Amino acid sequence: MEQITSTTLARQPNLPPAEAYARLAAAHGPIEWCEAVGARMPRPDERAALHVPEGVPVLISQCITQTQADTRRLMLETTTMGAGSAHLAFTYGPAATKRR
DSSP: OOOOOSSHHHHOTTOOHHHHHHHHHHHHSSEEEEEEEEEEOOOHHHHHHHTOOTTOOEEEEEEEEEETTTOOEEEEEEEEEEGGGOOOOOOOSGGGGSOO
16 A cells, blocks of 8 residues: 655644645545445454444445546545444535535
């Protein structure tokens, strides 16, 4: 896996999402997102860290920020959560071009 150390996001990893996306768009042109959600049983360390009861799966959401022109991947965000208390909401269409 390529390690990137000289980009704005590498130097400032705690930028608010809107600012990070704005910087990516300024550097690479229009961007878009591709998101996938899956489920599996948690590993023991995940179950402990997320306080997931025995027998409850976790949801894994992976969102790829990519360029619109050639779908070059710019950023991957992964979120893992207990499925027993998860709520996911998605906005599609023109409103989806601005992530929060």
